[in-house]
Amino acid sequence: MWKNTMISIAKTFLRGIYSCHWISDNTRPNRPCCWFSFLSFVSILALSWMYVCYIAFNDRTDVNDQAFENLKTWVNWYMIVMVISAVLATYCLLLLVFGLLHFVIGEPLNLHWLHKVFLFLGLLTVTMGTVGVCIEWEKEWKTVYMSFQATAPFLHLCAVVALTLISWLVFKSYHKAQPSACKVFIMMTFMFVSAAVFLCPLAICSPCITNNLPPKPSLVGHRGAPMLAPENTMMSFRKSLECGVVAFETDVQLSKDMKPFLMHDNKSNTFLRTTDVKKKFPGRDGDRHTNFTLQELQTLNAGEWFLRTDPLQSVSSLSEEDKREAENQTVPSLSELLLMAKKHNVSLIFDLKNENNSTGFHNSDSYYTTDTIKKSGISPDKIWWLPKEYRHNVRNISPGFKQVYNVVDEMNADGGSFLNMEYSSLSAHEISDLREKNVSVNLWVVNERWLFSLLWCSGASSVTTNACHIFKNMSKPDWHLEPNKYMGIWISADVISLLLMFGLFLWQRKRNRVSRRNREEKRRIPLLNF
Incomplete structure (x- = not known):
């Protein structure tokens, strides 16, 4: 009784979040698989975009400085982009998880129209961001490429774990598929993806997989x-x-x-970003450096802006004494x-x-x-x-x-x-x-x-x-592995994943046989009574 109540509550909650129908609705959803595929696609894009934003965080001042040059007003635009990207990625991933849980408990995938609108807006946001990087910040793709040398070994392990977790859904679909052609297609596709995931370390080339670590820079x-x-x-x-x-x-x-x-800064408004030139010399804030003597420049306050704008999000870590000293810096x-x-x-x-x-x-x-x-x-x-x-x-x-x-x-x-x-x-x-x-x-x-x-x-x-x-406090890189040790981790992860997937395959086959037997027995009972 208690178990059935909890399951009913869980179903109601998931249905309410995903389809906004808190009461069971027997109407047939409109193209549920297509919308779930679209949700998966947008989730992958949003997660990838969040990864790009995280990697590009190293160069965030480029964005903020360029924006200041154009707008003449300081706003931490990059952090705004980061927050929007994080909200979008979290929303899509949570919705995807709810969709997978729907599939597990047998609820219809009836995605609400409002979620569809948000997904389209999310797709538009990621597309615009990607185009913007390609046009205005193309060099950052080199940074993203470099990042894979640092993250690829861990992304591989995450991919292996994800593949193992998803495999039971694949095997469930395989055993339920009726035409033999569908079974072959499902299994061949899964085997191809698995081979790519298991063997991708062959393409990973990271300088941190080495026997000889160079001195610290x-x-x-x-x-x-x-x-x-x-x-x-x-x-x-x-x-x-x-x-x-x-x-x-x-x-x-x-x-x-x-x-x-x-x-x-050396273009127009040379001193506007980092000094109080607008206050100290009214009407001259647009002048270049050649219009000021050194004596005039050294009357400018070059520290108050730092406390006010917090350009690198670090002011909160300073002591009160440091803040007072920073506030009184000069050129x-x-x-x-x-x-x-x-x-x-x-x-x-x-x-x-x-x-x-x-x-x-x-x-x-x-x-x-x-x-x-x-x-x-x-x-x-x-x-x-x-x-x-x-x-x-x-x-x-x-x-x-x-x-x-x-x-x-x-x-x-x-x-x-x-x-x-x-x-x-x-x-x-x-x-x-x-x-x-x-x-x-x-x-x-x-x-x-x-x-x-x-x-x-x-x-x-x-x-x-x-x-x-x-x-200064780093005594070694965040990670560094000898090639033999990395190979051992790679092979061990793949073998464990294969064993788990083989076990899940047998378990799903057994469940499918039991389910088929139960259905056949239910058919026989009315015939025997007759």
């Missing part, structure tokens, strides 16, 4: 430590020192009086950073944001920046010279600078041995080959543990990061 503070303090401020660089960085990465521009200062000069780098024996690498606008070496950012570096007294080998304009002139003036390149062919033609490239520009094999040739490889910008672990296994010399405080 060194850390370079991207604009300091922008998760712990406002970017490109002295507090930010001091915080990066606490992470043990080997170099500061920054952006150098020239003020009206030809003094190098630190600031990333630093290059000379200030050079003194800190010299004191702590840390290297410096930077972009010159407006070098292309120069009309000759002695009027260029390179000239004034080089002159400032020489006057600071820092050891020349602590300067990683990245700007390619006027490289020859700079090398003649300061031959001790380490010349850094962002194109392999240019480095080879110049006889260099130091690369600074975007993390997705080189494959694990290319990084390994470069390291064997004693080429130092610095990759930017790496913010997520999975990506840092993957590049660690690949052999990167160093990475430029916003998350130095996270990586």
